[in-house]
Amino acid sequence: MFTSREKEVRLFDAGAGTGGLIQAFVQARCSVEPLPNRIHVVAYEVDTSLLGPLHRTLEHCRKHCFSLGVHFTADVHNADFIEAAVPLVCGDLFNGSQTPFNATILNPPYRKINSDSRTRLLLRSAGIETSNLYTGFLALAAKLLIEGGEMVAITPRSFTNGPYFRPFRELFLRLMSLRRLHVFESRSVAFESEGVLQENIILHAVKSPTKPSSVVVSTSSGAPNAPVSARECEYDEVVLSNDPERFIHLIADDVQQEARQILARFRTSLAELGLEVSTGRVVDFRARQFLVSQPAYGTVPLIYPCHFNGGYVKWPKTPSRKPNAILDTEATQELLVPSAVYVLAKRFTAKEERRRVVACIYDPSRIRAARVGFENHLNYFHAHGAGLPLDLARGLAAFLNSTVLDVYFRQFNGNTQVNATDLRNLRYPSRSQLESLGHHLGDSSPNQQELDHLVHKELF
Numbered sequence: 001m002f003t004s005r006e007k008e009v010r011l012f013d014a015g016a017g018t019g020g021l022i023q024a025f026v027q028a029r030c031s032v033e034p035l036p037n038r039i040h041v042v043a044y045e046v047d048t049s050l051l052g053p054l055h056r057t058l059e060h061c062r063k064h065c066f067s068l069g070v071h072f073t074a075d076v077h078n079a080d081f082i083e084a085a086v087p088l089v090c091g092d093l094f095n096g097s098q099t100p101f102n103a104t105i106l107n108p109p110y111r112k113i114n115s116d117s118r119t120r121l122l123l124r125s126a127g128i129e130t131s132n133l134y135t136g137f138l139a140l141a142a143k144l145l146i147e148g149g150e151m152v153a154i155t156p157r158s159f160t161n162g163p164y165f166r167p168f169r170e171l172f173l174r175l176m177s178l179r180r181l182h183v184f185e186s187r188s189v190a191f192e193s194e195g196v197l198q199e200n201i202i203l204h205a206v207k208s209p210t211k212p213s214s215v216v217v218s219t220s221s222g223a224p225n226a227p228v229s230a231r232e233c234e235y236d237e238v239v240l241s242n243d244p245e246r247f248i249h250l251i252a253d254d255v256q257q258e259a260r261q262i263l264a265r266f267r268t269s270l271a272e273l274g275l276e277v278s279t280g281r282v283v284d285f286r287a288r289q290f291l292v293s294q295p296a297y298g299t300v301p302l303i304y305p306c307h308f309n310g311g312y313v314k315w316p317k318t319p320s321r322k323p324n325a326i327l328d329t330e331a332t333q334e335l336l337v338p339s340a341v342y343v344l345a346k347r348f349t350a351k352e353e354r355r356r357v358v359a360c361i362y363d364p365s366r367i368r369a370a371r372v373g374f375e376n377h378l379n380y381f382h383a384h385g386a387g388l389p390l391d392l393a394r395g396l397a398a399f400l401n402s403t404v405l406d407v408y409f410r411q412f413n414g415n416t417q418v419n420a421t422d423l424r425n426l427r428y429p430s431r432s433q434l435e436s437l438g439h440h441l442g443d444s445s446p447n448q449q450e451l452d453h454l455v456h457k458e459l460f
């Protein structure tokens, strides 16, 4: 993915492991004319046991370069990259000259950073606010590059939308100009050996405040030598200019482009619909003393994703691994909401589930209770704390469950988690469109095909 043909390459790898990426870079760069005069590599690797193999890889690189007349040198730092790089980007350690690096290749470590840890504070001192190590690495790497320097990194996809990554997205998109994003469709293949189930991407970006007019979005399955399909997307489609969240949308094929165009017609915000979305208030392990397996006197329904059934909440569930009820006492009032019509959406979907957004209606005429508790694995739509008119709820749930929304949603959400921010950030059909759709649906429970047909007929 590197395109620069600089005569002097100064590359760094933060978390070099045994140097596989450095070797790939050197081989690729030395296979295109004009060859560089010199390649200087700086490798950071904290794990001492990898230093032997890393040095051997670098020696291979040196020999390969030597055979082509390219001067190769390398520095290995057996050090924590964050500890080493923060003083570099904060202080003026380059003697007033620009930073020395014009290329970086990265496969950064992936781990949460605790809010009060030294790593978090170090990153903050460099103006980087992030809760994951990999985005900390990317941000520091971006800062270490010279203007016009190139970055290629393989990372999880989570930074493209999660609310926690918003400060990172702002910083990264300000410093770097995206050129290409490659998505591995399979969540299991790329990091199979680590047992990490999430989508992964390779990004190519150039350090520049000028945004490109287009970004190439490509996909492949992740299996070795799998075919790659690519399309050129306008930058404004990838990062919407009016999106305060700075989500990165990955429009990989024509079906996705079409879904985008269809949904672009809808402009109504959740607030304009008079609605809000919140995360279920009952965190079950914190409220354990109030939970009851089956409904009994003095309890009210407690709704989990396992109660979703054919578009409506079916309660109670018997037998059930999850408690069906919660005590209705003074101590639990804060956790409960008045019984009314709500639209619920799962926050986590199983990998096998066909759709990311799975919505369902809580209809109090089917469940007698004065109050209800929604568990924390759910988001619920409400009208400023009150319920929704039934037709509006039916239309909203149908819209959320439609295939076209799912295809759109996957363009900015590559994991199985659906955040309330994601739902808040969507644009919806107008209230009257949703009500009319809900009215047509009545209390039927259509299958996916029927639902998509009706949604298209009513909304598009």
Ligand SMILES: C[S@@+](CC[C@H](N)C(=O)[O-])C[C@H]1O[C@@H](n2cnc3c(N)ncnc32)[C@H](O)[C@@H]1O
Binding pocket: 013, 014, 015, 016, 017, 018, 019, 020, 021, 044, 045, 046, 047, 050, 079, 080, 081, 082, 106, 107, 108, 109, 110
């Ligand atoms: C995902 S591996 C990538 C290794 C290699 N670049 C590759 O692609 O095969 C991340 C590497 O970063 C190293 N690492 C983790 N934390 C680090 C830190 N704070 N500073 C430097 N290296 C670190 C790990 O030991 C590991 O070798």
